[in-house]
Amino acid sequence: MSADGEGRSHWFDDEAGPVVRPYAMTRGRTSSAAQHRLDLIATVVAEPGADDPEADPTLSPEHVDIVGLCRDAPQTVAGLAAELDLPVGVVRVLVGDLVDLESVRVNRPVPPAELPDESILRDVINGLRAL
Numbered sequence: 001m002s003a004d005g006e007g008r009s010h011w012f013d014d015e016a017g018p019v020v021r022p023y024a025m026t027r028g029r030t031s032s033a034a035q036h037r038l039d040l041i042a043t044v045v046a047e048p049g050a051d052d053p054e055a056d057p058t059l060s061p062e063h064v065d066i067v068g069l070c071r072d073a074p075q076t077v078a079g080l081a082a083e084l085d086l087p088v089g090v091v092r093v094l095v096g097d098l099v100d101l102e103s104v105r106v107n108r109p110v111p112p113a114e115l116p117d118e119s120i121l122r123d124v125i126n127g128l129r130a131l
Contacts, residue, residue: 046070
């Protein structure tokens, strides 16, 4: 019997229900093969031809939720974490699993260093106006 006297274990929160530790969702993993591509503003998109995630018994409910959210509209990694109320690290691992299964793809934002220089764009605009 637990300290609350109701016979509930310490893994139960009266307001939240059963508590599942984040490492249980990721099977103890803290990274995935695709982790290096998953910054907070990376966009996750469901693959249109991917199998139904609910039919795959190896996927957790969180995996299925991620694919469902990304089918509705592309989602950022940070947005998925907020929507699912999960730590970003857990979402990164779960999205990495889905990338490996080809259920989702990740679009990385263009790094600022790779964007065209503003002066070049101004020169192009001025050149077009001169025509």
